[in-house]
Amino acid sequence: MNPFDTQAPVPGIKHILFVGSGKGGVGKSTVAANLALALKTKGCKVGLLDADIYGPSLPRMFGAINQNPEVNEDKKIFPIQRYGLKLMSIGFLVAEESSVIWRGPMLFKAMDQFFRDVIWGELDYLVIDLPPGTGDIPLTLAQKVPISGAVTVTTPQNLSLIDAKKALDMWERINVPNLGVVENMAGFVIPGQDEPLAMFPKGELDGYLDQKGLTKMASIPFHPTIAMSSEAGIPFMESQSDSNESQAYTQMANIVLERLKI
Numbered sequence: 001m002n003p004f005d006t007q008a009p010v011p012g013i014k015h016i017l018f019v020g021s022g023k024g025g026v027g028k029s030t031v032a033a034n035l036a037l038a039l040k041t042k043g044c045k046v047g048l049l050d051a052d053i054y055g056p057s058l059p060r061m062f063g064a065i066n067q068n069p070e071v072n073e074d075k076k077i078f079p080i081q082r083y084g085l086k087l088m089s090i091g092f093l094v095a096e097e098s099s100v101i102w103r104g105p106m107l108f109k110a111m112d113q114f115f116r117d118v119i120w121g122e123l124d125y126l127v128i129d130l131p132p133g134t135g136d137i138p139l140t141l142a143q144k145v146p147i148s149g150a151v152t153v154t155t156p157q158n159l160s161l162i163d164a165k166k167a168l169d170m171w172e173r174i175n176v177p178n179l180g181v182v183e184n185m186a187g188f189v190i191p192g193q194d195e196p197l198a199m200f201p202k203g204e205l206d207g208y209l210d211q212k213g214l215t216k217m218a219s220i221p222f223h224p225t226i227a228m229s230s231e232a233g234i235p236f237m238e239s240q241s242d243s244n245e246s247q248a249y250t251q252m253a254n255i256v257l258e259r260l261k262i
């Protein structure tokens with residue numbers, strides 16, 4: 001049997017998107033949150049699912065730590081609502097300082113519950129913030145539900161690109177369409193200086209994308225306010241949506257809207 005024959009669409013959800021990367025700390029959660037908000041600004045109904053079971057970021061990024069989702073009499077869970085998005089994370093179910101120590105079967109069950117037991121309602125897009133790597137979680141998700149496309153996040157240097165390539169290879173092997181690659185932390189704009197400071201050496205990303213015919217969805221500079229907004233629990237696209245940097249997230253949302261029609 002084809003392992004992807006087990007996929008079942010989630011009623012009410014039009015498109016499910018992956019935001020992933022082979023690597024940790026490159027900005028997956030930040031991209032996922034701000035892309036979700038950019039899509040909402042375009043008038044879409046959007047949900048954001050934090051699938052990073054071992055390192056959930058979403059509750060803190062959305063100022064929702066210690067929020068407990070409401071549960072109805074059928075034990076179905078209502079997502080937490082923030083800034084017009086529907087949010088779900090293991091972080092709403094487990095205290096921030098507690099770790100989750102699970103083996104495969106528990107993970108599979110949790111992934112299932114995220115779709116079958118959460119009352120998502122009608123969504124144009126459900127954005128999934130993945131953990132780093134090409135392991136059990138993206139594989140299980142792709143076996144359970146049809147994924148319309150993947151956004152891959154990398155920083156400019158080759159040490160990040162080699163891991164991003166593995167994620168791109170995985171999407172291909174599990175039949176998830178590639179929406180493109182986001183170059184994050186691409187230079188630091190110093191006020192009064194013309195050239196942005198390259199925080200990471202420029203690697204072979206552009207050549208690689210050309211060679212593979214992949215889209216560069218956006219190049220997002222390092223901007224202290226992007227990190228600060230997440231710390232403060234009001235993501236950048238909510239607090240600074242008219243800034244120059246916000247255009248990168250809007251550009252990504254436009255590509256998603258163009259490629260995955262609703």
Ligand SMILES: Nc1ncnc2c1ncn2[C@@H]1O[C@H](COP(=O)(O)OP(=O)(O)O)[C@@H](O)[C@H]1O
Nearest residue numbers: 024025026027028029030221222223226227230
């Ligand atoms: N473009 C950016 N400018 C400034 N800080 C960023 C940017 N992108 C991500 N960050 C910060 O870098 C850290 C890692 O980002 P995060 O999204 O948590 O990465 P990942 O989910 O890949 O592990 C966070 O503190 C985040 O706020």
Ligand SMILES: [Mg+2]
Nearest residue numbers: 028029052057
């Ligand atoms: Mg993350």
